[in-house]
Amino acid sequence: MKYFIATVLSKGKREEIGLYAEDRKEATNHAKLKFSGIIIKVIEGQEPLEAQFKRFKEELLSNVQKKKIKPDALIAAIRQLAVMTNAGISIHDSLSEIANATTDEALQKVFSKIADDINSGHSLSASMENFRYELGNLTIAMVELGEKTGNLDEALYSLADMLEEIRANFIKFKKAMAYPRNVMIAMAIAFTILISYVVPQFKTIFEELHANLPLPTIILLKLEYLFNNFGPYVLATLAAGFITFKYMINNNESIRYKWHQLLLKTYLIKNIIKFSTLSRFTLVFSELIRAGIPIAEALDTAISMIDNLPLKQRLLSVRITVEKGGTLNKGLEETNLFENMIIQMVRAGEDSGTLDTMIKKVAEYYKMRFDAIIDGLSEAIEPIMLLIIASMVILLALGIFLPMWDMGNAVQGRT
Known part of the structure; x- marks a missing residue:
């Protein structure tokens, strides 16, 4: 975001007000909506040090305080919005009614602000852009689809179904992780x-006894010294490190890209991310194609809902290939993300005119x-879990008993 200075004439007084925007045109539009009076000029300027500090503080606090809407509340709200839209009720009134009726504070805040933005002349998708974190990329992508096709209610019904499916998969994931998580927590408590x-x-x-201690015992004693003398400081450092890391990922695209790259190389996690991303991408893309959206535009919308940056970058090359006149199957093949069977299916769909079905x-x-x-998932995690438990047990056993055996042998040798 760039810093702009708007010169406003209000009640016979001329004043300069700072605001943030992507470009001068957007800054001018914001100034017209935000400030009462005559906008004389809007120019890009140097952001004052005080404004920089204030922006940094606001971003830090917003990243700590902001939270996603509860999935169940969001699904219910989307279904309500679909029903009310289908009944002919205006989007503004529908959003206001849902915001007033909900008990979810985050949903109430988001929907109230979106309703205000719509009242100011913005579209639903443009208003939702400010709440991408809270609503998710998929919600915004499907709303854009509904606006483009003129069937917003159908898009919202489809969105609710997709969110329910994602919610069901998340619940399955939590259940699969419950046993390994509980075992590891119990082992961590016992080890501590x-x-x-x-x-x-x-x-x-x-x-x-002034014994010569083996390496496992030295490691245990170092850990004991760290736990008993610096335990609270270690926890505070870990908490501060986590908050800082989260802030950097949310606000620095380069760091976020490298983090996503690392996740795509991590055992088991890489497959979860890859197949969940491709599942959602193809699902949204098929809905767009079925609605008659051109392939390049459909790719744009479907790709916009992808969270993982390396996968997003590779799929963007598909759109470039299509825009240059290439076939969809060729673009998908060049990403090296799709199996040959999938490429053949897409090629058959393009040749037969049944691409949406394929x-x-x-x-x-x-x-x-x-x-x-x-x-x-549970079976896949078991080897890792057993390795960690075995390592902890071996470290404790060797760290305590090796010196005892050495001392016992030394005593026997003297006698």
Whole structure:
């Protein structure tokens, strides 16, 4: 965002007011909506140091405080909006009614602000852009589809179905992770108790006997010293590091891109991200094609809802290929994300004029692959979980018993 200075003439007084916008045209439009009086000129200027500090503080606080709308509340609100839109009630009145009726504070705040923006002359999708974090990319993409096709109610019904499907997959994911998570929490608590209360007893014995300690014992004693002397500071450092890392990911695209790249190289996580992304991308793309949206435009909208930046960048190359006159199957093949079977299906759909049907089948295929990953998640995590537990047990066992064995052997040798 750039900093602009608007010169406004109001009640015979001339004043200069700062505002942020992408370009001068947008800044002028914002100034007309925001300030009463005559807008004399709008120019790009140097952001004052005080304004920089204020913006940094606001962004930091907004990232800490802002929260997504609860999935169940959002699904219910989208269904209500679809019903009311289908009944001919204006979007502004529908949003205001839903905001007043809901008990979800985040939903109430977002829908009230969107209703105000619509009352100021903005479209529904443009108003939602300011709440991409709270609403999600998929919601905005489907609303854009409804506005382009003139069937907003149908798009909202489809959106509610998609959100319910995503919600169901998330619940399945949580259930699959419940057992491994509980086991790891129990082991972490047990390990902390042993480090904090049991290891110090052996530490006293080792110090009195002046024994040469093996590496596992040294590691345990270092951990014990860290836990008992700097425990609160370590927790505070971890919390501060997490908040800083989250802020940097949300506000720095380069860091976010590298983080997403790392996730795509991580065992198991890479498949979850890949197949969930491709499932949603093909599902939205098929809906757009079925609605008669041109392929390049449909790709634009479907790609805009993708969160993972490396995958988004690779799929953007498909749109470039199509815009240059290439076929869709050629563009998909160049991304190296799709299997040969999928490329053949898309090619057959293009040749036979049934592309929307084929893309729908592709979406069903990726949904099946994603569901299979979620169903097998617990089994896939078990080897990692066993390795971590075994490492903790071995470290404790060797760290405590190796010095005891050495001392026992030394005593026997002397006698």
